Amino acid sequence: MRNSLYIVIVGCGRLGSHLANQLSRVGHAIVVIDSNEETFNDLSPDFSGFRIVGDATQMAVLKQAKLKRADVFFATTHGDNVNLMVAQVARKLFNVPHVLARVFDPRREQIYDQLGVETICPTAVAAEMFLMAVASHRAAAGEVKS
């Protein structure tokens, strides 16, 4: 793998801007796309990537981001369906090698596994951590008791 990757991030909310700031800081080439220009205020002053204002469900916007050259693509908007659509377009039409989509609804996650889109479901991840915390707490309490 090259040291510097070309990474396109759709959605510059809390997650998108956080990823953009961190990845830019370690030297990757970043493009962030958001339909709301104000969200770019969340980018840190030393963010050195590009910003595109536009709706990523429109092909023209993705072309503008030079998706053909991208190594990694993140879809992190607040709309599950937006993320799923742009992730499929990035993977299947622009052949981006690594595509990740955030999907809040765990039921939707399953179906997109079938379509070859790698998804991360914050709801499922958080639920798992809660359950693990409870389990480890109980285990610790059990050890104390026995």
Added chain:
Amino acid sequence: MKVLMAGRGKTLYFLCRNFTAKGYTVVIINRDREECVHLARQLSALVVCGDASDATILKEAGAMDADVVLAITPNDQDNLVICQLASIQFNVPRVLALANDPDNAEIFEKLGVSAFSTTHIVGSLIEQRASLEQIINLMPVGEGRVNVTEIILDADSPVSGKLLKDIILPKNALVAVVIRSNQPIVPRGDNDLLAGDRVVLITLPENHGAVLKAFTGERK
């Protein structure tokens, strides 16, 4: 036939009225509670209130035994996901998505979902009805990369009375069929064209105007 429709507004309303009049069973999925009440009162269709890109809502609407799912919401991403869910999770045999952005029609097809763009359809209707009187039919095929145009030649046409081989056509254009007194002929170079002939042309959007001009001449 059972048709599931996700969407809103007048298009949905009139389509549903049209389908129920034909005897189809129609189920509407709409997110807006107020519009749902209104639709349920006015139409003889089952109305389900909710997000059609949610599998539980599709199930509630009876996607299992639907013959067709039609997604015509104003959001392309929703239309795509609704159709993919319907076909993958519920094995609906035919799904159709509206592409609000005409570019998305092609993208949806590539992602395995049949799609249409009203912009394309209305655009070609306007060209067909309003541009030239001689055009009686214009149909874009191959996602709009090819036009099939039917024109009628009149006496003023610069090609009337000429042999096909003497007509200079732009590249990538073809006279596919000539219909003379209801008799279709697939013409060769030694066929002639006469006023009153109906000619079916294959053109590309980039040479369409030039080809038409060759057959109809300059007109105001």
